[in-house]
Amino acid sequence: MRLQYPPDVRIIQVPCTGKVDILHLLTAFEEGADGVFVAGCLEGDCHFMEGNLHAKRRVKRVKEILDRVGIGGERVEMFNLSAGQGGRFAEIVRDMDQKIRELGPSPIRVAHMKGSGLHEEVAA
Amino acid sequence: MIRAVGKPLEEIIGMVQNFDRILLAGCDGCVTVCEAGGLKETKVLGSALRLYFTQAGQNKVVDETTLTRQCDKEYLAQLGDRIDNYDAVVSLACGAGAQFMVDMYKHKVVFPGVDTCFIGVTEERGWYTERCQACGRCILADTGGICPIARCSKRMLNGPCGGSEGGKCEVSPEMPCGWQLIYDRLKTLGQLDRFEKPVDPKDWTSSRDGGIRKIMREDLRI
Numbered sequence: 322m323r324l325q326y327p328p329d330v331r332i333i334q335v336p337c338t339g340k341v342d343i344l345h346l347l348t349a350f351e352e353g354a355d356g357v358f359v360a361g362c363l364e365g366d367c368h369f370m371e372g373n374l375h376a377k378r379r380v381k382r383v384k385e386i387l388d389r390v391g392i393g394g395e396r397v398e399m400f401n402l403s404a405g406q407g408g409r410f411a412e413i414v415r416d417m418d419q420k421i422r423e424l425g426p427s428p429i430r431v432a433h434m435k436g437s438g439l440h441e442e443v444a445a
Numbered sequence: 446m447i448r449a450v451g452k453p454l455e456e457i458i459g460m461v462q463n464f465d466r467i468l469l470a471g472c473d474g475c476v477t478v479c480e481a482g483g484l485k486e487t488k489v490l491g492s493a494l495r496l497y498f499t500q501a502g503q504n505k506v507v508d509e510t511t512l513t514r515q516c517d518k519e520y521l522a523q524l525g526d527r528i529d530n531y532d533a534v535v536s537l538a539c540g541a542g543a544q545f546m547v548d549m550y551k552h553k554v555v556f557p558g559v560d561t562c563f564i565g566v567t568e569e570r571g572w573y574t575e576r577c578q579a580c581g582r583c584i585l586a587d588t589g590g591i592c593p594i595a596r597c598s599k600r601m602l603n604g605p606c607g608g609s610e611g612g613k614c615e616v617s618p619e620m621p622c623g624w625q626l627i628y629d630r631l632k633t634l635g636q637l638d639r640f641e642k643p644v645d646p647k648d649w650t651s652s653r654d655g656g657i658r659k660i661m662r663e664d665l666r667i
Contacts, residue, residue, distance in 0.1 A: 344485070347492035351499075386489070389454045390497035428500035435502075 322407050326414040338362070338399075339372025346383045346397055353430040356421035358398045360410065366403065373401060392428060396421065446566075447475040447539045448573045449559040451486060454493055457535060460556040464505075464532040467494070469558065470524065470546070471511035472538035479573055482537030482559045484511045490537070490558065506531075515542025521549045528553055564595075581651030581658060587644065589630035594647075596623030602644045 335341055338361035349357045359380055361373035377399055384394030398417065402409045426434075461467050469487050477483030491509040498505045508531070512520040515538035528534065528550055536543035537558035547555050563575040578595045584602075585592055594600045598608075598616045604624030608615030612625045631637050649655070 344488055344492065347489065347496070351492055351495055386454070386493050387496070390493050391500045392496055429496060432499045432502060 324407055324411040326411040327418040330414050330418065337367065337369050337372035338376035339367070339369055341376050341379060343379050343383055343386075346380070347386065350387065350392060350396070350427060350429055353427060353433055355427045355430060356396045356398075356417060356424070358400060358413070358417050360413070361399060361401050363401045363403050393424065396424065396427065446478055446564065447541075447561060448479045448563055448565045448575075449476050449481040449539055449561045450479075451481050451490070451537075451559050452557065454490075454497075457490065457556070457558060458494065458497055461494070461533055461535060462503075464554070466506045466531045466533075467508070468524075468528065468531040468534045469494075469507065469509045470515070470534055470536050470538070471509065472515045472536075472542050473511050474514045474516070474538070474542075476538060476542075476559060477511075478567070480571070482539075484509075487511055487537055487558075490535075512538075514538075516545055518545070518549060521546055524550070578652075580647075580649070581655075582648060584644075584647070587639065588627050589634060589636065589639075591623065591627045591630055593623050593627060596621075596626065598623075602647055 338359055341359055346357055346359075359376050361376050362368070364373060364377075367373045380397055380399040383397050386394075387396060388394040400413050402413070469491050471477070471482050471484055471487030473483060476486075480486060487509045491507050494505075494507045498507070510524070512523060514520050515536060524534075524546075531553075533554040533556060534546065534550075535556045535558040536546050538546070539559070540557065540561040543555055543557045547553075562573075564577040564579060565573045565575045568574050575595050577592060578600075580594050583592075584594070593602060593604060597604055598614050598620070599606060601624065605622050605628070606624075609622040609625055612622055614620040614622045628637075628640070631639055651658070
């Protein structure tokens with residue numbers, strides 16, 4: 322399909338979004354991710370019945386935590402799409418990339434960069 | 446088992462914000478089962494606190510550990526060689542475990558990480574209900590195995606009261622009337638004749654009315 326999407330997205334494969342844990346998402350932010358999204362199957366189409374619904378609840382909890390700790394819950398999202406929707410995947414990545422760029426770097430990454438003297442570079 | 450819920454993050458942040466080295470101590474007992482203070486919840490809290498303090502520009506150490514139980518000295522003693530590395534401890538055990546940690550480490554600041562709620566059961570994952578108030582003198586044998594102390598809002602011994610309607614308690618339309626449950630149960634057992642004899646006043650000296658309680662088992666003591 323040769324679809325284009327921003328290259329600064331790191332894809333982590335899991336067997337099902339039901340495997341995605343709250344700690345996986347929080348750790349990504351601790352490590353300096355500016356945003357994370359979970360791409361699950363369409364609701365009602367989970368091969369394991371409810372994996373994507375479990376993920377949906379976990380993403381909601383992580384949003385609440387991020388709001389409370391000053392990172393912002395809007396930096397994590399969940400999308401549902403099928404394996405045949407490559408075009409939709411590229412569209413989601415572009416939208417999420419744009420949204421995160423508008424939000425700016427994560428306060429955690431800024432703090433890490435301040436510690437290493439690279440803050441100005443990130444801010445620029 | 447004892448049921449608890451995690452304290453609001455803001456409350457825990459407020460408790461520990463003046464300390465630089467913080468240890469989060471979970472418990473593998475009851476609070477693990479109700480997913481309030483086990484290894485997982487301790488790690489989530491640790492991650493949340495690190496995120497908060499990092500974005501706030503505060504350089505703090507937040508470490509996590511869990512103990513098999515915090516209501517036994519043998520397990521609390523496992524913190525002995527490292528607790529002095531920290532300025533404060535947040536115990537995610539029940540109130541009993543947190544207080545026992547204070548007993549053992551008298552010089553250390555210990556904060557509660559959970560709100561201890563009641564002795565209850567798991568209706569479904571994430572849904573817990575109260576079943577026992579630990580009154581110290583069980584009367585389940587007289588009430589068809591359903592406790593009016595824990596499950597009647599008024600803790601009545603001769604119910605139901607006038608607030609029981611359609612099998613529900615007047616406190617809440619979703620709350621079953623404890624005495625309706627007892628009536629239905631005794632009816633199923635063919636023991637409704639128990640309602641013909643009033644129950645005598647309960648001896649509350651085994652409950653909190655007798656002061657702080659203890660159990661002394663001479664046969665077990667070493």
